[in-house]
Amino acid sequence: MFSRKSLMLTACLLVLSASVSAGAGHTYEFGQPATASKATRSIEVVMGDMSFEPKAIKVEAGETVRFVLVNKGQLLHEFNLGDAAMHASHQKEMLQMQQSGMLTPTGMKEMSHDMAGMDHAAMGHGMKHDDPNSVLVEPGKTAELTWTFSKATGLEFACNIPGHYQAGMVGKLTVSQ
Template sequence: MFFRTSLTLAACLLALSSPVSATPAHAFAFGKPAAASLATRTIEIVMGDMNFDPKAIQVKAGETIRFVLVNKGQLLHEFNLGDAAMHASHQQEMLQMQQSGMLTPTGMKEMSHDMAGRDHAAMGHGMKHDDPNSVLVEPGKTAELTWTFSNATALEFACNIPGHYQVGMVGKLTVSQ
């Protein structure tokens, strides 16, 4: 009896100490993240100090694209899929991270071990950079993001680090039928 009660108590304490997310999982009208093994095509995007090459990409609805992101610049950059309104909202979050000192010109403080990959989430102060449609790439590093596009639409891929989008670090992504 004592053993069963102890196990029950331990399970309750574990459940109470586990982090709970109050926000629902991200849903995107234009698609969803996918495993790299499902990619039907790979597109390499080079990040310069304030530009993307190429500046425009065309994909088809239903296609799964593996984006290989190469940062040849001297600054931290972001690759974020979305529309202009999503980028404007995300830019505010990135500005808060910069103002808090968490976002630096070349990296992020208190970042997870997988900074160059998709999971760079736990940064304290309630701020996260863990959106599945986004990846940060440090100078001289390469990262990947694989995405399945669900329907025809006009999107942008952008760097939302404060000031980068405004000086032209944005490209057009057209999803056709």
């Protein structure tokens, strides 16, 4: 029979294995993070509860875009750039974070440095939301994500908090030549 401590340890190990497989130096075929000073334009994206406005965005390959993310909803939301497969994988990680108690409806809790006897901070991995193609925005807050798009492709911007993508919190991002 599993104790609560064993279940927490199992959840941590699952997230840790996902983090290790993703690697510390994430690379993306569709581009890379950039500084806001490199942006050639800014696009405001308003997050409502289970919606994005605009619902579709068009950018050019080679363009650096500063996304200004305004959460006008009552819940925590995420802005994540990727394709459908990347979002499906990230949704599993977000579910684990929610089940561990780290992800709440309105924010993120910091995990203790000694959760279940493991020092995640010293390991450099663990339960963190630090992918460069993604940002969490608390209710009433504004955040930014700046990205340089490297090639023409079809992507999505999505909120991968459990249930949000399925409720329609996803938009189309077209990168053209």
